Amino acid sequence: MRLLPRRLFSTSLPAAGDLPPGVDEARSGRRWWWAFCAGSFLMTAGSVWGQRETGVLHNFFFWPPSGMALGVALLHGWRAYAWTLAGGALGLLCMLAPGQAAFYFISDVMIVVPGCWLVRQSWPQSPRYVPGVRFLSILFLMGGVIPCGVMAPLVWHFVMRHSFPLVDFHLGFLSWWLGGCISVVVFTPVMLLLQSSFRSEGFRSWRSMLLALAQIGACLYLSVLVLGRDEAHPILTMTVLIVLGGLIAAWGKTTGVILANLALLTVAVAAQSQFPELETASFSAARVYFHAILLESMTVSLLIAGGFYDYRRADQVLHGLAGHMLTVQESERRRISADLHDGASQLIAGAGMRVAAALAALRVAKVPAPVISDMESAARELSGALKELRRTVAGLRPEMLDRAKFADVVADFCAQAGRRFGASIIFRNEARACGEQLPIEIREHLFRLVQEAVSNAIQHGRAEQVRVTLAPAPGRPDWLEMRIADNGRGFDTTAHERMDRLHLGLRTMAERARLMQGTLRIDSQPGHGAVATARVPIHPSSGGQIAS
Structure with a gap:
């Protein structure tokens, strides 16, 4: 068997x-x-x-x-x-x-x-x-x-x-x-x-190694506390070791915790040889008690590190799905924009031309005025529909985003959005020619981020004035900063943090910043407007993930 x-x-x-x-x-x-x-x-x-x-x-x-x-x-x-x-x-x-x-x-x-x-x-x-x-x-x-x-x-x-x-x-x-x-x-x-696959976590920082040294130092002190005195202090001992183990798990990642536990046990056992023994050295009650505390501390820190690993892995999967979603979204926008431009837009334009020709023929034939009036109304509606369709196509993906200067495309959007919403949207370009060095993928995501920020400021913040500024990032000459500030109602940013979630629009903006290998910061207070600051590299690293 x-x-x-x-x-x-x-x-x-x-x-x-x-x-x-x-x-x-x-x-x-x-x-x-x-x-x-x-x-x-x-x-x-x-x-x-x-x-x-x-x-x-x-x-x-x-x-x-x-x-x-x-x-x-x-x-x-x-x-x-x-x-x-x-x-x-x-x-x-x-x-x-x-x-x-x-x-x-x-x-x-x-x-x-x-x-x-x-x-x-x-x-x-x-x-x-x-x-x-x-x-x-x-x-x-x-x-x-x-x-x-x-x-x-x-x-x-x-x-x-x-x-x-x-x-x-x-x-x-x-x-x-x-x-x-x-x-x-x-x-x-x-x-x-x-x-x-097990050592993929690696180390997090030198700070984690300092925490490991602090854990070992605390072990030496607790060895004296537990083994060198007649009266033990269980609550203090367990609290110090578990707190230190939790800090190492938070800062050291799994590999750091494993190596810290190894060093901790080695030092703990070596330190015990310096203390006077009881009747039977290996099996004294104080020694058993001390190692029970060590086992608890090391196990807790290892499990905490494993929990952080699971959280980081789930967060990476979430970011990957969000990046894929944005990639598919941009691809669909390009396809729909091309289909509308090459299909419906051309059909409406052709229909408008035929209506205009028919209207001219009716005028020559001196048909009744009501008929001509109806035809003129139809021609105006077709012209308006064509303009609206072209505006929709431009919103899906500006045709000039990969042809014209990036600053000009953003300025044109701000002017159109100001007319459409009846607000003052001012664009300033302080980056000169730096914005033209951005790859097309970065341009697309940064333009979408401006769109979302301006839309949030006017629709949710009820802002009357929005300032959009493109400038070099302070202290980082190879980065650009896009700053969108408004005088709207503002909001409490800590409310979203307490709920551990962001508004869908803000989350999308944060994901776009991450895909550009940049950062996004939102500053706002109720009644004091909001400021969204995105910083992106002009030349992103080839190893980064950029959705196109």
Whole structure:
């Protein structure tokens, strides 16, 4: 009977994008296996050596091999994990007695095998992992909490209680369980960073690294607070660590949080060797309590970072859909404009010419005056319909936008809009010839943005005067600034922020600014008008997304 799914025994290797260029996949696979074996040997031997140096041989709170082996099994399958096990077993045999080595070996297998099976069963996109809150929750629960929670009482009851007869069962169980969970929370994500989809978040700024250093400094202080005194301060300890973890998650992105947690645990374990031990060093109540707080802090910060990742990914998808919508919209406007210009406009113009010719013939034939009056009315209506249609075509897409100067097109629109709405719309061009260097896609989006801003100022703001200014952006000579200011009623910009949404027109303006790789700022107060300021690069980068 097959107890494990076939994909757990997958022989898949790193993706083609992760292989060195010019290296055969099979040869590269063998090298990866040897790398896993050598890395596992060094990590296992180093962990045992570090425990000996700190005087705590059975410190289950810092045991990287099991968490890293789980990461290898999740990423590269069973064969790579077998090589990892081989390297780990060799490292244990070199550093420990055979009985102790067998115990550590079996413990790692009992965590990694069921953990890998549960994670892969719970994550349908295996073996592609993303640092979202859903996967990180699955990793923590299925890869750490459940396997360690099931195996910890068995391991302690049948094995460890004979080596530590003075240690209470619950204290020993918590020590073994916390150690397994910490290894999964800290070291498995480090291994998953080998996958490009998992490390796509990267770092956010150097400020995030300063926060990580603050977290480590707080850990040292809290080590003294918890382990160096008789009286613990649980509320203060948990509050400081969780707040710092949340700040790192907000500023450091997922990769920064993973590396900060790794540094935090390393420093925390190293600092503990400086404190006086209780009866049994590895299993003191203060030590268990301290690592429970660390686990909580690291898990919370990791889940917060995963939530931010999900939010940013959803926001990117939303922006992509909005950009696609604007692209399709502009394409349809071009098509409809061309169809109206080449179809209906020509038909109405032809009908007007025929009516004019018929009217001239009727006048020569001296038909009754009422008939001539009706024909004259029909001719005027056709002429008016043709003018309205041409205005509509120009609104869909000005014919001269890619032929005439951009400033002249905007000035013409302001003059027409002023006559149509009965308002004073003044355009000033302070950019000289800089506006003519804009690509046609930028011209289209910037023109639409002016249209929307002027329309909002007059229709919603009831403005009597609107000033449109095109000028170089202050302090940025390679950027242009389009400023639309009005004396209308204004509005409360914070009202939209409180509702976490913008008016549809303002959202469309913001999306156009983003597609131009620029910025948009709206300043307004009730009763004091509004100012919309858009800044766009004259020469946008080729890697940016510009809807055309």
